[in-house]
Amino acid sequence: MTIKGKAYIAGAFEHPTRLARDKSVAQLHAECALGALRDAGLTKEDVDGYFCAGDAPGLGPLAMADYMNLTLRHLDSTDVGGCSYIAHVAHAAEAIAMGKCRVALITLAGRPRSEGHSGAVPRVRGADAPDTQWEFPTGVATVNAYAMCAARHMHQYGTTAEQLAWIKVAASHHAQWNEHAMLRDVITVEQVVGSPLIATPLHRLDCCVVSDGGGALVVVAPEIAHSLKRPLVKVLGAGESMKGQMGGAVDLTYSAAVRSGPAAFAEAGVTPKDIKYASVYDSFTITVLIQLEDLGFCEKGQGGRFVADGNLISGTGKLPWNTDGGGLCNNHPANRGGITKVIEAVRQLRGEAHPKVQVPNCDLALAHGTGGLLGSRHGAATLIMERE
Amino acid sequence: MAKERSIPAPLTNPETEPFWAAAREGRFLLRACTACGRAHWYPRAVCPFCMSEKTEWREASGRGEIYSVSVMKRAPEVYAVAYVTLEEGPTMMTNIVDCDFDALAIGQAVALTWRPTQGDGPPYPQFKPA
Ligand SMILES: [Zn+2]
Numbered sequence: 001m002t003i004k005g006k007a008y009i010a011g012a013f014e015h016p017t018r019l020a021r022d023k024s025v026a027q028l029h030a031e032c033a034l035g036a037l038r039d040a041g042l043t044k045e046d047v048d049g050y051f052c053a054g055d056a057p058g059l060g061p062l063a064m065a066d067y068m069n070l071t072l073r074h075l076d077s078t079d080v081g082g083c084s085y086i087a088h089v090a091h092a093a094e095a096i097a098m099g100k101c102r103v104a105l106i107t108l109a110g111r112p113r114s115e116g117h118s119g120a121v122p123r124v125r126g127a128d129a130p131d132t133q134w135e136f137p138t139g140v141a142t143v144n145a146y147a148m149c150a151a152r153h154m155h156q157y158g159t160t161a162e163q164l165a166w167i168k169v170a171a172s173h174h175a176q177w178n179e180h181a182m183l184r185d186v187i188t189v190e191q192v193v194g195s196p197l198i199a200t201p202l203h204r205l206d207c208c209v210v211s212d213g214g215g216a217l218v219v220v221a222p223e224i225a226h227s228l229k230r231p232l233v234k235v236l237g238a239g240e241s242m243k244g245q246m247g248g249a250v251d252l253t254y255s256a257a258v259r260s261g262p263a264a265f266a267e268a269g270v271t272p273k274d275i276k277y278a279s280v281y282d283s284f285t286i287t288v289l290i291q292l293e294d295l296g297f298c299e300k301g302q303g304g305r306f307v308a309d310g311n312l313i314s315g316t317g318k319l320p321w322n323t324d325g326g327g328l329c330n331n332h333p334a335n336r337g338g339i340t341k342v343i344e345a346v347r348q349l350r351g352e353a354h355p356k357v358q359v360p361n362c363d364l365a366l367a368h369g370t371g372g373l374l375g376s377r378h379g380a381a382t383l384i385m386e387r388e
Numbered sequence: 389m390a391k392e393r394s395i396p397a398p399l400t401n402p403e404t405e406p407f408w409a410a411a412r413e414g415r416f417l418l419r420a421c422t423a424c425g426r427a428h429w430y431p432r433a434v435c436p437f438c439m440s441e442k443t444e445w446r447e448a449s450g451r452g453e454i455y456s457v458s459v460m461k462r463a464p465e466v467y468a469v470a471y472v473t474l475e476e477g478p479t480m481m482t483n484i485v486d487c488d489f490d491a492l493a494i495g496q497a498v499a500l501t502w503r504p505t506q507g508d509g510p511p512y513p514q515f516k517p518a
Contacts, residue, residue: 120462133398134430135481137505137512139460144469147458155456155494199469200459247436248429248478250471252456375456376481 002237002267007093007104008225009233009385011040011218012346014324014339016180018331020212021114026057026067028109028214033068036216041228042103047218048072049101051088054079055110055334064107074101080242080379081371083281084108085217085339087381090238092219102221109214110334117210117335119143119283120198125372131245135376143207143284145375147199150286152252154201156301159289161201163304165192167285168205168328170312175325177354182209183329192285206285208327208337215339217346231350232388236270236364239263244377253301255370256380257294264366264382265296272296275384276362277348278319279341281369282326288312291368292319295382314357323348323357338369342383349387363387392485393465397509403433406445408510416500416513418448418476429478450500451475452515459489472498472515486516 013035020028029052037043050065050072057063060077074095078087085108092104119142124132153159169189175181192205225232241259265271272295280295282288289303297319298306306319314320324330324344327337345365347353353362364386371379400408410417419431423440427448435443457470468484470492484492485501497518502511 120460127399130432131430133400133404137395137398138469138481138483139393139395139463139467140469140481141460144458144460148456148469148471151458151494152456196461198460198462200457200461202458245429245479245481248427248480250455250473250479252471 003090003093003097004236004267005234006097006222007219007235008222009089009217009235009342009346010220010225010228010230011036011042012343013039014215014331014343015109015213015333017213018180018182018211019113020111025109025111026064029056029064029107030068032109032214032216033105033107036105036218040218040230042218044068044070046103047105049074049092049095049104051076051092051104051106053077053084053108053336055336074104080381082283082336083338083369083371083379083381084336086342086367086369086383087240089217089219089235089342089383090240090381093235093238096219096221102224104219106217106219106339107214108334108336108339110336111212112335113210113212119207131376141199142373143199143202145373146284146286147202148375149252149290150201153286153290156253157304159304161193162189163308164206164285164289165189166308166310167282167288167312168192170310170317171282171322171326171328173313174323174357175329177356178325178330181325181330182211202284202286208283208332209329210335211331211333213331213333215333215343217339217342233346233349234386234388235383236386237264237266237268237384238382239267240379240381242377242379252375255290255294255374256378257291257368257382260380260382261295261368264384268384270364270384274364275366277323277345277359277365278321279345279367280321281337281341282322282328283337283370285328287370287374290374291370295368314359320359323353338371338381341367341369345385349385391465393463393467395503395505395512397505397507398512400510404431407431411502411510411513414502416448416450417445418478419443420446427476427478429480449475451518452498454484454492454494454496454498455479456494457484457492459492468492483514484516485514
């Protein structure tokens with residue numbers, strides 16, 4: 001059994017807002033749904049499967065499905081943090097392959113910027129979670145959990161702050177062309193390492209933006225995709241996994257991408273060398289570096305060298321990456337960047353990315369994300385897509 | 389030494405209450421498995437290595453070394469979040485206190501110190517340079 005070729009991404013929409021003081025979260029979900037359905041050339045009456053994650057308003061998918069008044073035969077609210085929406089594409093493809101639905105809608109939205117959220121403030125992630133009593137008292141904030149991975153990677157492999165900074169620099173080169181991006185100024189390595197330390201060894205400019213907004217995707221059965229007027233973006237393979245503290249055998253130098261990546265490549269029947277464009281989750285610079293290694297774009301420990309000197313910049317680097325400016329410069333709606341990773345990959349495969357960052361003849365793309373906290377417990381989802 | 393962060397009280401439960409009761413007596417317990425012999429962190433009734441229910445509390449040395457550390461600069465009171473690898477094997481998330489934050493290093497030897505928590509919560513295990 002495989003999902004290879006069993007489903008297509010027919011609609012993709014990124015909400016243009018980055019600050020939505022005058023909107024509700026449910027409204028943003030629905031606006032994203034409308035955007036993605038219009039993009040596909042479908043209507044809500046065509047939708048028979050709905051996917052959202054645990055952050056959506058209400059109980060699982062019920063409140064949002066009711067708000068949009070959907071009539072469904074398949075629902076899924078898998079929540080593995082920010083990469084949930086990448087996993088949702090795979091789950092939608094599975095459901096479509098099994099005949100459980102034919103038009104799957106995936107939505108994400110949130111207002112962390114309006115609500116004053118910060119990744120530098122500790123928050124309880126489930127008072128009843130078994131780890132909370134041990135870890136919340138430490139004051140561990142999102143940024144600390146990633147920073148400890150960076151500190152260990154630097155210690156073990158000699159990775160430098162300057163190498164990490166190149167990741168932000170590459171994102172800024174892309175964001176300059178994105179009229180919706182929050183940070184559009186092209187910056188330098190010196191500016192990144194010269195920005196204030198937030199949680200050592202990460203600087204302010206090693207961190208992603210906090211933005212309101214959202215996105216939506218429409219995944220459809222092959223016969224529906226072929227009936228629509230949009231370029232054909234086919235699901236080739238997917239993988240998912242998680243990694244925790246392993247009972248105390250903690251290793252912060254790698255992520256669950258060591259499992260999700262090879263599974264996705266195997267199902268797709270391609271290798272990292274074949275990938276023309278990669279969307280890789282960039283909550284922090286270190287997130288990108290560790291995931292690129294684990295996905296096999298370079299050897300473990302060589303990520304610093306791989307990302308340096310503009311190697312991720314479209315047009316000049318070997319691996320065009322996050323050409324929308326990513327979470328680091330463009331958008332990180334609801335503190336969950338998975339859906340925007342798929343959306344930019346779809347733009348690239350359709351040839352609809354900004355001309356300044358469009359990868360020529362982009363026929364094979366990867367989207368990968370991490371959810372939760374890289375340094376304690378996180379989910380991972382990898383998706384490989386092909387332009388047919 | 390700068391003012392220290394106020395520590396939220398851990399929300400204990402029946403599975404972990406013995407740990408926190410011992411903490412009130414200044415004893416640092418680890419949970420270990422008599423089936424596979426390994427100690428783990430955080431403490432669980434069911435062994436995370438072999439899934440045996442034959443686990444027991446053991447008093448630990450409180451000695452370890454820093455596996456990784458991140459100093460939170462953007463907070464009213466600067467503090468250090470760390471993973472410390474205990475002499476007994478497991479690596480635990482904790483804080484490093486009573487230290488020069490800028491001098492903390494991976495591999496540094498540390499020793500247990502208890503800190504009071506908010507309200508009448510049990511003391512929380514942290515570490516300081518040994
Ligand atoms: Zn055991």
